[in-house]
Amino acid sequence: MAGKNILIVDDAAFMRMMIREILAKNGYTIVGEAENGIRAVELFQELQPDLVIMDITMPEMDGIAAVRAIRKLDAEASIIMCSAMGQQALVIESIQAGAKDFIVKPFQAERVIEAVAKITG
């Protein structure tokens, strides 16, 4: 749904740009970008986004640890994982940590939109 505020978390700037372009084209607002888990938690508190798109493999703090930290701050936080680490055990670990969906890299734009639309309603 247009107008929803999204925080993008990925250590690769070009990956954040790819996701930003897909979302912006579909009417979503990107309120912030973070390059690691620690910055993601800080920006989540500061910006209170409607949704977070979260990479797993990142320096400083990985994405699953960041999901746990964010859900501690806000048990209702909506987070979608976006990672190449698509092993079933890690998908389950992410969902148990509080993520609502999992996008496997490399992704198609439609998959990103489908996941985001499902959660932001």
Add this chain to the structure above:
Amino acid sequence: MMKEWDGIGLQEEKSWEVLREAASIGTGNAVTELYQRTHQTIRMGVTDVALATAVELHEILGGGSGRVFAFSLHVEGEIKGRLLVLLGQDSAVRLQRRMQEQRETQGTAVLEPGMDALKETLRRMSKVYLVAVSCLTNLKIIGSRPALSADQLHKVLEKPLAGMADPEGKVLCAHTRVWDEERTFEGDFLFLPEKASVLAMLSSTGS
């Protein structure tokens, strides 16, 4: 630190980042393939990219003089270079054993001695790695018939590195370490693209 990359006018930081992410995505997909075969969760470190001499590469890979299994292939097409999967002797033997058990329980193949099951698994992982890089970059890539060798690290690196070094004797490498929860399995993925291929990756991803 936006140093120009000699010769092709690339901005080092930006191009290295695309390579880093491509290698990370390749490895992530390759270990998912491994997980489907072993049902053992594999963790993966942050990929590091470096322009390194053979000696420096040896250090990046943790040095050591033990026997290493190297699975290497030539990457051809719109990205050219080499892809290597390196396993220490213990990890290779354990993985081989696990693959063979898997085959026995599934009854899919006759129990074969030697390294066939390991080779097949590594071949699949390499293929999945390249397919993921190809999907990300929208560039066509073909992997050559892979070669499996077992020797000391500097020896197994010799052949794949031949012809890859720049005039200063350095190769561009993206290195990703993987391991299982109990650390009974550890491995290294090494992607060595030609510099011109990194330029192609950069422009195809719109960076």
